Amino acid sequence: MSHSPKVYLTRRETFSASHRLHSIHLSDSDNIQIFNKCNNPNGHGHNYVVEITVAGHIDNKTGMVMNISNLKELIQIYVLNLLDHKHLDLDVEYFRTKNIVSTTENLIVFIWKQLSLPIQQQYNNVQLYEIKLYETEKNIVTYRGE
Numbered sequence: 001m002s003h004s005p006k007v008y009l010t011r012r013e014t015f016s017a018s019h020r021l022h023s024i025h026l027s028d029s030d031n032i033q034i035f036n037k038c039n040n041p042n043g044h045g046h047n048y049v050v051e052i053t054v055a056g057h058i059d060n061k062t063g064m065v066m067n068i069s070n071l072k073e074l075i076q077i078y079v080l081n082l083l084d085h086k087h088l089d090l091d092v093e094y095f096r097t098k099n100i101v102s103t104t105e106n107l108i109v110f111i112w113k114q115l116s117l118p119i120q121q122q123y124n125n126v127q128l129y130e131i132k133l134y135e136t137e138k139n140i141v142t143y144r145g146e
């Protein structure tokens with residue numbers, strides 16, 4: 001059976017959040033030494049940019065891998081509603097209750113966990129392929145669920 005072309009579809013969104021880098025597994029002096037200004041108890045904020053890429057074959061009838069409006073809606077419900085204008089360490093249960101350090105690495109894994117199941121459950125032929133998260137213009141992480 002021949003498939004239609006496989007295409008990677010990306011939606012970019014932005015959100016603003018504050019945080020403090022602090023690990024309960026480190027001493028206060030190690031926290032300061034490792035995280036430096038980012039360990040300041042007052043916290044600080046970022047305007048994050050997130051790019052969500054899904055992969056799938058073009059549907060012959062619709063001409064789409066998936067309707068990007070539906071992807072937008074999923075990102076809104078499962079990611080932005082939880083993160084935008086929030087303090088990651090205080091307002092987001094995942095970070096607060098598990099004492100997970102709100103690094104960009106851990107944040108991108110959280111975003112993946114939030115999106116992978118709804119996409120899998122709602123779209124048989126589409127896979128979450130890659131997430132890119134920009135904490136600043138210079139600090140960027142990429143995750144493919146591995």
Ligand SMILES: Nc1nc2c(c(=O)[nH]1)N=C([C@H](O)[C@H](O)COP(=O)(O)OP(=O)(O)OP(=O)(O)O)CN2
Binds near residue numbers: 038102105135138
């Ligand atoms: N591996 C990681 N290292 C750091 C992370 C991270 O998430 N993963 N995060 C931070 C801080 O959150 C910090 O806010 C980074 O911002 P900053 O250093 O101000 O950003 P820039 O590098 O873009 O700033 P410049 O001063 O222009 O270099 C630190 N480390």
Ligand SMILES: [Zn+2]
Binds near residue numbers: 038045046
């Ligand atoms: Zn930061």
